[in-house]
Amino acid sequence: MSYLDRLRTAKYTSPSGSEFAFKFNDLKRSSSKKAAVHELPQQDDPSVQDLGNTAVRFAIEAFFSGENYDQVADSFWDALAEKGPGVLQHPRWGDLSVLPLTYAQSEGFVDGMRQARFEIEFVRVGEIAYPTTIVQTEASIEDSLDTAGEATGEAFGAQFDPESAADTAAAKDTIGDSLAAFSENISGIIAENEKLSEEIKRLTAEIENTLDTLILDPIVMAQSYVHLFRTPGRMATSITKKIDGYGAMLKNLLGYTAPGSKPQA
DSSP, X not given: OOHHHHOOOEEEEXXXXXXXXXXXXXXXXXOOEEEEEEOOTTOSSOEEEEEEEOOOEEEEEEEEESTTHHHHHHHHHHHHTSSSOEEEEETTTEEEEEEEEEEEEEEOSSSSXXXXXXXXXXXXXXXXXXXXXXXXXXXXXXXXXXXXXXHHHHHHHHHOOOOSHHHHHHHHHHHHHHHHHHHHHXXXXXXXXXXXXXXXXXXXXXXXXXXXXXXXXXXXXXXXXHHHHHSGGGSOOXXXXXXXXXXXXXXXXXXXXXXXXXXXX
């Protein structure tokens, strides 16, 4: 059995359920690492923080041919434009939940007549963070919380600059307290989701284990906090618990109490 025998029919199923089998020429997939690279003075080797991988993208050159290629191609174009993710039955890499990011259609009337070519870039999507039937107001609040968390983290990075050994020690205590407060307030969510629990524990431990390096570069530290901030927002969570978690961390870091957060005992 050769690799040709293992190739599957290429097919795209739109969010509405319309199915299109297509021919293809070239297949490509790409991704990269997300990393924070910190280069310390007088050191040749950088400190690199692995923040995961970027989204996997699949580039496909698809085409339709035949007497009625134009009608099929136009329907396929409309399917790509539908809102929400579809399913790509990839010839090589399995059935994928994807969103068509970019797509271009071309037709030739001298060379390559009676066919339409599409250059498409799909991005693989993970779990839907919020049910599609969720109240829009709740989704807006979630987005606002993530934005606020990111902005606060960046502001913290700009302001945080210990000037002495005593300042550094105090800062490390503050950071430790903030991580503990965040973990405590988010514990209700952690208990309900094993995957989320492991991810938050991993990120928290990563900050604690690299604190001596991070404390020398407030911007990199802020990036680490932003990543930790946004982790609960990637899954369906209780807004009240999320507000409490953010509020506790902000209070410890900046002496700021987020509107709507519960006072800590």
